[in-house]
Each structure stands twice: as C-alpha cells, then as structure tokens.
Amino acid sequence: MRQIIYASSAVDEMTPEKLDIISQQAKRNNSINNLTGILIYGDQMFFQVLEGPPEKITEMKDLIWSDERHNGISEFKDSLIHERSFPDWSMGCYRLKTTVTNDSQWPIVDLNSITDHLPPTTTPDVRVLVETFFQIISPRNLRHEKQSG
Ligand SMILES: Cc1cc2nc3c(=O)[nH]c(=O)nc-3n(C[C@H](O)[C@H](O)[C@H](O)COP(=O)(O)O)c2cc1C
Numbered sequence: 001m002r003q004i005i006y007a008s009s010a011v012d013e014m015t016p017e018k019l020d021i022i023s024q025q026a027k028r029n030n031s032i033n034n035l036t037g038i039l040i041y042g043d044q045m046f047f048q049v050l051e052g053p054p055e056k057i058t059e060m061k062d063l064i065w066s067d068e069r070h071n072g073i074s075e076f077k078d079s080l081i082h083e084r085s086f087p088d089w090s091m092g093c094y095r096l097k098t099t100v101t102n103d104s105q106w107p108i109v110d111l112n113s114i115t116d117h118l119p120p121t122t123t124p125d126v127r128v129l130v131e132t133f134f135q136i137i138s139p140r141n142l143r144h145e146k147q148s149g
Helices: 016-033 054-065 124-137 140-148
Strands: 002-010 036-042 045-052 070-080 092-096
C-alpha cells in the first residue's frame, strides 16, 4: 500500500457545485481503483491524503497533478504504508467553516472539530498533517479561540 499527502491552491474560488463535481469524480473513480483518503478544502487550498495500490496511486497522481483546477502542489509524503488511515472512505470530503456557502455536499467542519471527524484508523503522522493544515487555513481569530479555550 502506498500513501501520498499534498496541499495545493485552487485556481478559482471553489463554488459548492465545483466542489461537488470533484468529490463525485473522486468517489466514483477511487472506489473502482481501490483508492481511499480524505480531501479538505478551505481558504482556496486543498489538502489530500490518497492511499491504495502503488500502481493505482501512480496513475491517479498523474491525473490529479495535471488537473487545471489547482496548482502549486506541495507534496508532504509519498511512501509505502502498512495500514490505510481511511479504509472506509473512497474520499472523505470536508471544508473549513466560513469558506463557502452552505449548499454543498461537503460537510463543514471547524478547527476544533476536524479531529473528531477522523476515523480511528488515522495514523499519528496523518493526524498531525491534517491538524496542521487546518491551523494554517483557519482565520487568525479562530486559531486564537482554540488556544484560549
Ligand atoms: C484537489 C483535487 C483532488 C482530486 N482528487 C481525486 C481523487 O481522489 N480521485 C479521482 O478520481 N479524481 C480526483 N480529482 C479529479 C482528477 O484530477 C480528474 O479530473 C478526474 O479523476 C477525472 O475523472 P473522470 O475522467 O471520471 O471525469 C481531484 C481533483 C482535484 C482538483
């Protein structure tokens, strides 16, 4: 099993409709290809963990890397793993509270609740990266709220 983790910048402001198209494509193709993971959107940035058979990751990485809806991809991890962090999610999609209006299929989460949404299988390294990404995209006042309470 292989796992990649990256963040990227959305080229345009993502409307709920645009987000739903991405999640539908991801869920459909990933279930066919035995790929799983999580995709988070906030502050015009994406964060994704994608895991599965090494050769399927190679194919999907090529597709995603050349997708013109985002750019500026920073890869945090590409390595072999023993266990999936998201075995039951063909692609779990979340977006940060306050980023887009309320009519997308992506559940809204905030900095304090993202941890509660991660499955128990999430490995510590993945958990840290998800939480760090949320820290970065959260408005300063929300970050402060977390620290003080
Ligand atoms: C941030 C981001 C994440 C994506 N993640 C996936 C994914 O996990 N699986 C997937 O099949 N497509 C994903 N896509 C879409 C692919 O780049 C590509 O457009 C899609 O696989 C094409 O599917 P289709 O030929 O079925 O329309 C993602 C796109 C973006 C912008």
